[in-house]
Amino acid sequence: MSNEMQDANPDRRKAWGNYWQQGALHSLPTSYAGNYRGAVADFWASIANTLNADQRVLDIGTGNGSLPFLLHSQLAANCPRIDAIDLADQLAPAWHQALPDEIRGKIAFHTATQAEHLPFADESFDLACSQFGIEYSNLTAALAEVARVLRPQGRLALIMHHAESQLALVAAEELKWANWLSTEGNFLQKARDIYPWLAWVAAGKQAELVDNPEANSARTAFNQAQAEMSQFIESSPIPDLLHDARDMVASHIDAILSGRANAAQANQASLEWQDALKLSAFRQYELIKHALDKASFQHLSGTLDTLGFQIEHAQALTEGDDILIGWSLIASRR
Known part of the structure; x- marks a missing residue:
């Protein structure tokens, strides 16, 4: 696997922190105006339908919170508690600041936080998710941390960059x-x-x-x-x-x-x-460096198996019939 540890890399913090300060909701504004839609939104809608207000969600590589935004938009008062982490040292989720106090308090953003070193107790979350984020980390270390903080039968849902995608x-x-x-x-x-x-x-x-x-x-x-x-x-x-x-x-x-x-x-x-x-x-x-080819994606699935996950869904994600968007994966802790 080509993903190397990026401990406090100042170039990454600057590049992404500067970008999120501009207010973009996600990292692909030229491809998706506003929030993600189409196949990406449909994938997360299927995940959101399994959640309720009593659960807790971890979002890895959140950026300005496109996933928390999507989950809140779909679930409203039934939205679970969400902890959203990102390596960037500055975020600017204006949509979050506009929420009513009681709802805003359910969504916590954690800046300058590495997926390889999660600041949460064991078995804290019902769902860990990432949208074009976790692949930027050292995947072996990050997935081990995900396994640690997920509760038994907790689920992992990922959309990741595909090396051959549009x-x-x-x-x-x-x-x-x-x-x-x-x-x-x-x-x-x-x-x-x-x-x-x-x-x-x-x-x-x-x-x-x-x-x-x-x-x-x-x-x-x-x-x-x-x-x-x-x-x-x-x-x-x-x-x-x-x-x-x-x-x-x-x-x-x-x-x-x-x-x-x-x-x-x-x-x-x-x-x-x-x-x-x-x-x-x-x-x-x-993006290019951390996008996964087929062999890397298969290796990731094997890593999850050794960490005690059952793969439920692992395949390429396409828009329409022929536009390759990324990889999609759903797994649960045994």
Whole structure:
């Protein structure tokens, strides 16, 4: 199994903590607006139907609480007590803060918490669950902890990243373009190089630019970068990130020419976007690294067997007839 222990990894904490602070409910906003739906939501609805208010649930890798949100939305007052953990040191579940006090108190978020070291007593939970979360941990250690904190006949329900899923394919394509946008002399840098000259245009100094070699060189380099960008957009099956980068640069150019921003402000905005891009690239890398192939998923099932679990359901999860989403698994403690 390729999942290595990630003890207090600062890059992971920063990347995910920063992401959740933006308020997203889950890690795949370009695939699912709002909360998950379709096959993923149907899977959890079947799990929710087995729960009641007297039970206790553990959610591993909760993010901003998409699973607690789903369970609460479906069960309302009959929702069990939920402890939701995440490695990120900051979370921003606005939906949770909006709940009435008596309901909000049933859902506890635990930040900076590793799945490999759960801060709960033995046999505390009736259900342990994870949605695109537990696979980011050391699975052998995390599953042993799950076995420890589950009560006899307690259940484990997982949706995990599949190495051949559409989500993994999107992540790989976006990671490729994020790396390209981060290379030296990249499209974003060449755009930043023309921002000061565009400020001259905004100030009515066009005539002074005609024979300016630096301005002409910057303009030529940017035009070449735009042509290259157009070629990549045309050839990519998933060019969303490239469109975002091009649209951002276009907005900066428009802001400078219209006088709504100066070159320094546009430059700073571009650098901030590029920093955010690096964190996004790290998250895509993480997804690809921890997605399970068939052999890894079978190994996971074998690990659960040795830990005293009975596998009830273990198969690929698809949307419609042919869109592979991930792995789904349900098991119970003997």
